[in-house]
Every structure is written in C-alpha cells, then in structure tokens.
Amino acid sequence: MNLVAPALDWSIPFRIDREDALTGARIGGRAPEGCSPPSLGSAGRFLVTVPLAIDPDLEASVFVGFTFQEMLRAAGDIDGGSRFVDVVVHQPSRRRDDSAYSSKLPGHALVLGMRQPDTEADPDGPVARSSHKLGGTPFIMRGGPTLDQAIQDLIEGGFRQVLQLDFPGADDFPVQGSWPFADGVFHLLGRQPFSAADWRAFWET
Secondary structure, eight states, X not given: OEESSOOSXXXXXXXXXXXXXXXXXXXXXXXXXXXXXTTTGGGOEEEEEEEEEETXXXXXXXXXXXXXXXXXXXXXXXXXXXXXXXXXXXXXXXXXXXXXXXXXXXXXXXXXXXXXXXXXXXXXXXXXXXXXXXXXXXXOSSOOHHHHHHHHHHHHTTOEEEEEEOOOOTTSOOOOSOOTTTTOEEEEEEOTTOOTTSEEEEEEO
C-alpha cells in the first residue's frame, strides 16, 4: 500500500476552503455514502475525509461522538480519546444524500498543499508544524510525561500520524459553528493494515 502521508519527517499541509465539495478531501457537512461509525452508532457525527493511500486509492473518514464535558475530560488521553473516535477506510467517495451522521460543522473542501519537511523555526530550535497537515510528527501544545510516553510507544509499535487538525486559522475560510475540540488540536494515528484496531486519536485543549 502506497500511503499518501504517514511519515515522521515530512507532511502535507492543507487549508479549509470557502466552497464545499461532494468528493475529495473535505470537512463537515454530510457524511460519505456507505459510511457509518461502527462503534459510536447514532451518536457519531462525521468530521473529515482525507486521502489515505494511492494504488489502491483509499480514503479515511473520521467520526466523533462526545458531549462537551466528555471532550474536556478526554483531552490529552489517547485511550480516552480513542473511545470517542471511529475511522472508516473506504474507496474514494461522495457525500451521501441524506443527513445521517451529518457533522455539526458546515461542509467545506480541504485544499492540500505540497509535501514539505515537517519542521518550522522556534526560538528553542526546530519543532513539528502546528497547522493542519497529513503525516508528520504530532505537534504537542502542552504534553507531559504520560502523553509523551504514550505517543512514543505508539510510534515504536508502528503507528504514524495520519491527520492533524488545528483550530482554524488565518489561512482557513471562517468555519461557522463550534470547533469539536474547543480551541485545541486533534491528532489521528494509524498503522497498516488500518483495521478498526489500528487507529488511535487524541486532542489537547
């Protein structure tokens, strides 16, 4: 499987576009056809679809399901956060016609940039890019020994970051509605063969 992005030292940046899209990388709006969250059920809400692999072409669609208080309690906890996230791997898709599992955010296309080294300048030395990206190293806002060790254990176990979603910024078209992770950053890590057991998710607020 030829993966689109998962590597620690490079990433693909993207931004939230003004327009929506029925196909391709997208956030919010209606869920993809034929996709439903396997463990969250009716509580699951579509978040985002991103390219996962080429040859064969595959996408990963992410669903989340939590209350605001559950989101806050799970912040910084990979085991806790993963319980509220479902990932469905599928062939290239289009948005479904009905509102099942629809996002609480309006639909927008995601515009992908070019592959680039996953570092940016910082007074203390190079750090992982903090913006929206596919692949790369997780940018940790606060961290701590427990979270840092948990991420390292996942990497040693073959996991790589697939997706990082930052709070919308200056390069993004303004998104209406409440960002699911308050003002924090969402991370999705996966490993081949990307079965239901091969995904982990966490966020910081």
